[in-house]
Amino acid sequence: MADKTKVTEQYYAPPPDLGGWESFRIFLWNSETGQFLGRTGSSWAKILLFYVIFYACLVGFFAGLLAVFYQTLDMKVPKWQLDSSIIGSNPGLGFRPTPETSNVESTLIYYRANDKGSVLKWAKVIDEFLHTYRRKGSGSGEVPGAENRVACSFNSGPLGDKQVCDVPVDDFSPCTPANQYNYEQGAPCVFLKLNKIFNWKPKLYNTTDDLPGNMPEDLKQHIKSTSGKNEANMVWVSCEGENPADVENIGPIQYIPRRGFPAYYYPFTNKDGYLSPLVAVLFEKPRTGVLINIECKAWAKNIFYDRYERRGSVHFELMVDRGFGCDVTTGAMALQKRTIKIIVITVITLLIIGALLGILLGLLLRSDKVALEVWPRGADGSKEPKIAYKVSDNSSYLPWVRRINDTLSEYNKIRTGSNAGKLVKCDYNTKISPDQVCDVDINLFFPCTAANKYNYQNGKPCVFLKLNKVSNWKPNPYNTTDSLPATMPLDLKQAIKPKSGQLDMNEVWVSCEGVSEADKNNIGSMQYIPSPAHGFPSYYFPYTKEPYLSPLVVVMFENPALDTAINVVCKAWAKNIVEGGEQVAARFQLKVDS
Template identity: 50%
Template structure:
């Protein structure tokens, strides 16, 4: 009786990690490179070329459609229809250093130690545009309440009208512990202030402002948030005036436009005391909401 061929199970050869890696890169037995044959690599390469070509073509068309619909000079959605809304925020300068970007504290030690230099340099840098080329040219005009400027013109903001106490030559008052803080209204395209009716001024408006209110201005007020803050903040002056003339508005992306501002001069703040200060802008179409940062700005002041 002939012997039947008996096949025995043969365990796979044990390979080292190096041998396994070499075989994965090139397997001479199956003629595979990195686990794929040449035809498999060709098919997957052609697939991804077609896939990414279609992806690039799709996004190119979408970008072309997007740029066709975009106006480079004005936003598509304005005021109430836009995300920003029609009530501007308020900003202050100088801002704390970048490493304290989330802070709103203006802290310095006045006197000969020169620990106030950062705040002076920061303010002077911000004012550089007001002193440079943007304040010259055909687009610039001297505005008055009696004359209407052209849509493409911008009103000249004259730094010479600002009291010398809030000037670089006097270190904006930081060296003597009587600092000046710049308050400005944030830009919203095509926003124009609406005046209050003199007979219905808001109850929250300070009494001294109610007495001198002029509907041709947007007014700025700063005061301590708490009774202790109000006591320690000391007397305040505003330069060039407490009100911003409404002929500086609206902002319509005119070349060379610079935001008008008010310098708030803290003439005798109490040293060594942290003061919480809130500054507000006043117009009938400015809402005051501290949580949403509308119509007002908060910062702390500490003079040592």
């Protein structure tokens, strides 16, 4: 009894440790269990059966959905039409031949009339386009429904249920394949067609009562000649150069077989064998060697024109070249005349653009703020120059002398030129006429003259100050001691005090001093020239015309500390040239080496 109730002891044995290749071999085929890729034959059969049934149900489900969906569609009639559809109700205008498909953005028709290969290239493109129009039968290889095409005219009766109007492209002489579509004659044909829009019917301009104002005059005259006739029931076509030069170069144009698309081709209802009507535009004498921009438009009351979006129109370029053919002389002369014309137009255009840019830059760069300027400027044109030189070395100070000479030469040109008669010597009691200006006599600036090298050779350099030109600006001077600002230097206040209430108080005062305490100690004494002036007299203002001489104040530094860089700030003082709470100022550095 004890043996029956005894629990059999079981032990876990780890799987044998197999190598990588041995494990993979057993995974492929396990001979002990009969498993292939980890599954037995029955397991593989079950899972394959499951997926066959699963995918069959999926296919059946989607097939049923598609069947229901196709029941809602008519393969001949679109569900959404005209304005309800994506393409809308405004047909586009297309042209043939078009350039190679590798360059889809190009609309240029370019060829050499005397090059057979160049001509045949475009003729082949047109042949391929018109191939459908020439297939008339219903046999093997023919277009389905080609047998439905019948000849139509403006006097034809209604078409049958399956009938469509034929387009007799072989009657478009001289735009025929036998003539290579007239490309060899240098008078190429370009074919136009309207895009197909289901059930679209044109609203025609068949009378002269409501013609649009932008319709070309020659087309208006053509409509007038056909008004009241069946031939007036057309979607009219016009082609013209886009720009004045293109209008001149495009030459006369023919429209073949008629100037538009007859109304009996519409509406398009997707009948088998339907052909879009064509108009062949024959450019009789386009100027050779010239790129011509051409725009063609379709005219109907329900065709709306928009050049930007190319609605109701098409754009292409035409360039006919004759290379080295028989018209070389004529072509060269025409090209030479055109080249001269282009050069003249370009030069005139550039001059006008330059003048406009000059005026614009003058307005943009014109300063409306009064500023104090320091001369001489630095070698790099810096407005805050570092004037450093050695007294004993004339090569170090002569560049500064030359820069001052260059500045004052502008004064000399006016004082000795054709405008010298307009200059008058001014003071506070002088009244000048509107065509006169006050003179600035630079010879009164002694010893700061060119003959003395502006005192640079004596270690007492002269620095010239002037205000920039601001049109119609008048100074509001500090002309009494009551209103002098607290920040004005004491020496300038002392110079103004004796003149209080006098006419020569009406000046834009000038002061110069060191920036730091050390600079103030090193700057030494200064003299303002012409003496006894201490600024710019107000009778020089306002600046309203040319010629004009800006007044100058020369500051001579009589004994600056040698071998020391001195930072100097000069200020102009008037009530209406305060900037940021302070008077306008000019800064520079002065260093005189022994």
